[in-house]
Structure formats: structure tokens, C-alpha cells
Amino acid sequence: MFVSDCLDVNEKGHLTIGGADTVEIAAQYGTPVIVYDENAIRRNCRAFVGSIGEYYGGNGRVLYANKAFSCLEMCRIAKEEDMGLDVVSGGEIYTALKAGFPAEKLYFHGNNKSVDELKYALENGIGRIVVDNPEELSVISELAKESGRTANIYMRIKPGIDAHTHNFIRTGQIDSKFGFALETGEAMACVKLALKAENVNLVGLHCHIGSQIFDVDPFVHAAQVMMKFIADIKSETGAVIAELDLGGGFGIKYLESEEPVGFDAYMQPVSEAIKKAAAEYDLPVPFILIEPGRSIAGAEAVTLYTVGAVKEIPNVRTYVSIDGGMTDNPRYILYQSSYTVLCANKADKPRDTVVTVAGKCCESGDLIQENTKIQQVERGDILAVLSTGAYNYSMASNYNRVPRPAVLMVKDGEVRTIIKRETYEDMVKNDI
Numbered sequence: 001m002f003v004s005d006c007l008d009v010n011e012k013g014h015l016t017i018g019g020a021d022t023v024e025i026a027a028q029y030g031t032p033v034i035v036y037d038e039n040a041i042r043r044n045c046r047a048f049v050g051s052i053g054e055y056y057g058g059n060g061r062v063l064y065a066n067k068a069f070s071c072l073e074m075c076r077i078a079k080e081e082d083m084g085l086d087v088v089s090g091g092e093i094y095t096a097l098k099a100g101f102p103a104e105k106l107y108f109h110g111n112n113k114s115v116d117e118l119k120y121a122l123e124n125g126i127g128r129i130v131v132d133n134p135e136e137l138s139v140i141s142e143l144a145k146e147s148g149r150t151a152n153i154y155m156r157i158k159p160g161i162d163a164h165t166h167n168f169i170r171t172g173q174i175d176s177k178f179g180f181a182l183e184t185g186e187a188m189a190c191v192k193l194a195l196k197a198e199n200v201n202l203v204g205l206h207c208h209i210g211s212q213i214f215d216v217d218p219f220v221h222a223a224q225v226m227m228k229f230i231a232d233i234k235s236e237t238g239a240v241i242a243e244l245d246l247g248g249g250f251g252i253k254y255l256e257s258e259e260p261v262g263f264d265a266y267m268q269p270v271s272e273a274i275k276k277a278a279a280e281y282d283l284p285v286p287f288i289l290i291e292p293g294r295s296i297a298g299a300e301a302v303t304l305y306t307v308g309a310v311k312e313i314p315n316v317r318t319y320v321s322i323d324g325g326m327t328d329n330p331r332y333i334l335y336q337s338s339y340t341v342l343c344a345n346k347a348d349k350p351r352d353t354v355v356t357v358a359g360k361c362c363e364s365g366d367l368i369q370e371n372t373k374i375q376q377v378e379r380g381d382i383l384a385v386l387s388t389g390a391y392n393y394s395m396a397s398n399y400n401r402v403p404r405p406a407v408l409m410v411k412d413g414e415v416r417t418i419i420k421r422e423t424y425e426d427m428v429k430n431d432i
């Protein structure tokens with residue numbers, strides 16, 4: 001019935017997460033509220049770290065893609081699980097450092113890092129900067145020279161692979177704002193520039209083909225393309241690229257019917273493909289990195305809302321309005337994402353009513369799910385939207401001056417707040 005093992009139904013017929021009763025959580029902490037299960041998150045971290053151990057002799061590192069859900073507590077968890085972090089802005093770097101994350105395990109991505117962000121990264125001794133374009137390469141070289149440092153860089157490559165996912169989250173194809181294209185010769189030209197650039201050390205390559213991908217083949221194909229490019233670099237320049245970052249993108253369950261790739265099912269063929277290519281091209285087996293975000297946190301959280309108006313429009317549809325919406329979950333309005341929705345206080349009852357779940361913003365598109373089956377609900381019921389752990393809070397906004405919800409973490413049935421609910425005062429704190 002559920003999209004994650006961290007969910008269950010107790011003897012009261014209430015939905016539980018990590019053993020905690022979601023209806024009690026809603027009563028105690030208010031709604032909307034996002035609730036994560038820490039043990040489930042840690043299990044995912046360990047599965048990824050373990051799969052590199054098992055299939056790749058531990059010769060790699062798992063980076064948590066912090067953009068999926070960035071906060072101090074997630075950085076602490078990733079640190080404790082011996083992972084690195086994929087960071088994509090000054091704000092994410094700041095959050096990581098504030099959480100005590102070692103700077104050398106931060107990998108800085110982005111297609112348009114500002115000079116201030118690059119300076120900040122260099123000053124703090126960030127591990128790797130993933131260069132996106134030639135202008136950025138020269139800015140990094142200049143800044144590193146000015147400050148007497150050497151920047152360890154990767155180059156982001158578009159491997160020319162079209163992963164079958166939503167258009168806005170596909171990034172491997174030539175028409176993408178991210179990285180250097182292989183087909184046009186742009187990538188090789190910039191490798192040569194990077195090898196000559198002062199105060200810059202080209203240590204690796206990076207690719208990321210997209211997000212919420214269910215097939216293993218595009219990942220294997222990307223690894224093969226990248227290894228071929230490493231071989232081409234060696235034969236054209238003599239340089240040996242020692243690190244290969246393969247990005248993230250592993251799909252998760254939003255719906256019970258979905259079948260994501262298991263962590264092992266990914267790492268085994270990808271490891272084999274890399275080792276085979278290394279032997280074929282006479283290259284050392286590279287240190288690899290993977291960057292899961294969604295698959296660490298996505299399925300391990302639920303958002304709880306209180307039902308307000310239930311508006312039945314005869315022969316049209318029934319709108320069930322909730323006390324949150326696109327401000328805490330903009331994924332439906334952006335990508336028409338699928339979600340499983342259920343009534344947390346009637347979780348043992350059949351989901352036999354078709355409704356449209358609507359947010360509270362002044363925006364007709366502010367919906368969480370259209371024509372979805374849930375239990376019969378009425379004002380005051382608690383609605384749970386499942387798999388809201390990735391790209392929900394991190395993409396939340398204050399549209400209509402709606403405060404962002406609180407975020408809670410459950411561990412062994414104990415609940416704690418990890419991000420406080422915003423207040424009305426927070427809505428005006430930067431206004432002058």
C-alpha cells in the first residue's frame with residue numbers, strides 16, 4: 001500500500017511514520033508540517049555507501065545532493081554517514097559549513113556561480129569546484145591566483161544522453177544550460193584550456209543526466225561515454241583524469257505502482273562498465289562519485305495538512321482544500337508530479353473517492369494532485385501527501401506571504417523539530 005517502508009497504519013487506523021502517529025503529530029505541532037523518518041534516511045545513505053563498497057571496492061564517495069533538502073540537520077546526517085555534499089550556491093555552502101561539514105568534502109556545482117560565491121568557496125578551501133563554462137574557468141583561475149591558492153576542479157560534461165524524464169529535469173542532452181558538449185568539441189577544447197590554466201588543477205569530470213530516472217541503461221551509457229572521453233583526453237593531451245563524478249537522478253516511488261531502480265541494480269552494472277572501459281582503454285580505474293538527492297530523502301517524508309473546504313461541483317469535480325499547497329510543494333504546478341494522497345486519520349479505510357486536492361494560494365493552478373483517490377474526507381481531517389522529502393521544502397516559497405511549515409524528524413518513534421515554522425514576523429523581517 002505504501003511508497004516507503006517507513007510508513008504504516010496503527011491500531012487506531014492512523015498513518016504512522018517511523019513509528020510515530022501522524023494524527024498526534026498534527027495535533028501537537030500544527031499543520032502544514034513536513035515529517036521525516038531519520039532511520040529511513042540513514043538506511044538509504046548506507047545502501048549507497050555500501051553499494052560502492054561492494055561493487056567498486058570502496059573506491060568512491062557518495063555525495064548527498066543537498067538541493068533536495070538542505071538544512072543543518074541533513075548536513076549533520078550526511079557527515080555522520082561519511083558522505084560528501086553536492087552544494088550549488090553560497091547559501092548551501094554556508095549551511096554545510098555551519099553544520100560543521102568538512103570543506104574538503106564539498107563539491108560546488110552550478111551553471112552561473114557568482115564571483116562572490118567562488119571567492120567564498122576558495123577562501124573556505126572547498127573540495128572541488130565543478131566548472132560549467134570557459135568564462136567560469138578563467139574567473140576561477142584568476143581568483144585562485146589572486147589569493148595564492150590552487151583550485152581543484154572538475155568539468156561538467158553533457159554526455160549527449162537523453163534520459164526519459166520530465167523536460168525540466170533532463171540535463172544530459174546537448175540542449176541543456178549545464179556544462180560542456182562533447183559532440184561539438186567544446187568539452188575537449190576546454191579540457192585543454194583547463195590543463196594550461198594557472199592555479200587550477202583538473203582532477204575530474206562530472207556528468208548528471210537528469211532526475212527521477214527509472215532505467216539503469218542511461219546511467220551505464222553515461223559512464224561508458226565518460227570513460228571514452230577520459231581515454232580521448234589521455235591520447236590527445238597525455239593527462240590522466242583520476243576522478244569521475246556520475247551525478248544523481250535515481251527515481252523514487254511517488255506512486256505504489258512505480259518500480260525504481262534498486263541501489264545495487266544501479267551500482268553493479270555501472271561499476272562493471274567503468275572497470276571494463278578502464279581495462280579496454282588502458283586507464284587506471286577512477287575514483288567515482290555519485291550524487292543522490294531525491295533517493296536519500298524523497299520517499300522518507302510526508303506532509304500533513306488539515307482539510308478545510310470540501311467543494312463538490314456536480315458533474316465537474318470535488319475540490320478538497322488544504323492549509324498549504326504550492327508554497328510548500330510547488331512540484332505539481334511545475335511538473336504535474338504524481339503523489340499518493342491519503343487521509344491520515346482514516347488510513348485504514350478504503351480510498352474510494354476521487355478528488356482534486358487544492359492549495360490555499362490565489363492561483364488556480366495551486367493543486368497538489370488532480371483526480372486522485374482518497375478516503376471520504378471532511379473539514380478537520382488530516383491529509384497526508386507522501387514522498388515529499390525532496391524538492392518540497394527546498395523549493396518552498398512565501399507566495400501570498402504564507403509562512404513556510406515546520407519540519408520534524410522522527411527517530412525511533414521520538415519526534416523533534418529540525419526547522420521551526422516561520423512566523424508572520426518572519427514575513428516582514430527584511431522589509432524596510
Ligand code: LLP
Pocket residue numbers: 065067068086109169208210211212247248249250291292293294295331335390391
Ligand atoms: N547532481 C546534480 C549536478 C544535480 O543537478 C542534481 C539535481 C543531483 C545531483 C541530484 O539529483 P536527484 O538524485 O535528486 O535526482 N526540482 C526537481 C529536481 C531538480 C533536480 C536538480 N538537480 C524536482 O522536484 O523534481
